[in-house]
Structure formats: structure tokens, C-alpha cells
Amino acid sequence: MTQRDDGHNYRDSKNRAMEYERKQKYKAIIDMVIRWLDSNIDDTDEKFHLVAQDSADLKEKIELALDPSTTKREIEDGDL
Numbered sequence: 001m002t003q004r005d006d007g008h009n010y011r012d013s014k015n016r017a018m019e020y021e022r023k024q025k026y027k028a029i030i031d032m033v034i035r036w037l038d039s040n041i042d043d044t045d046e047k048f049h050l051v052a053q054d055s056a057d058l059k060e061k062i063e064l065a066l067d068p069s070t071t072k073r074e075i076e077d078g079d080l
Contacts, residue, residue, distance in 0.1 A: 030066070034059060 040048070040055035064070055064080045074080065 030062065034062065037062075 037055040037059040041052050041059065061080045065075045070080070
């Protein structure tokens with residue numbers, strides 16, 4: 001194998017590792033947002049009722065977007 005081949009394999013491996021880390025980061029961000037929304041939804045203070053409703057609506061849209069049957073196009077078009 002030539003030196004160029006070794007470098008190419010290294011870059012491919014590095015790119016795959018970076019993509020894996022990015023996907024793990026996205027999952028962690030989604031989990032964090034859902035926890036935050038849950039805390040807003042559970043707020044029983046009357047003055048935060050609209051925030052709680054908006055949080056519930058956003059959480060529902062995120063869950064619909066994460067559903068495997070939802071397409072990227074539906075998400076981009078806002079058809080949730």
C-alpha cells in the first residue's frame with residue numbers, strides 16, 4: 001500500500017469518527033431540549049401557562065420529526 005493510500009484510509013476513518021460524534025452530539029442536544037421542555041410543561045404557575053403550552057407543542061413537533069416514518073422533506077416544509 002502506498003503512503004497516499006494510508007493517508008486516504010486515515011482521513012476516511014477520521015471523517016467517520018467525526019460524523020459519529022456529531023450524531024451523538026445531536027442526540028444529546030435533542031435530549032437536553034426535551035428535558036427543558038418537560039420542565040416548562042410541568043410548571044403549574046398560572047402566569048407561565050402560555051410558555052407551558054408552547055413547550056408542549058414544540059415537544060410534540062420534535063417527537064413527530066424524530067419518528068422514523070417522518071421524511072426530511074416533511075420536516076423542512078413544516079408538515080408536522
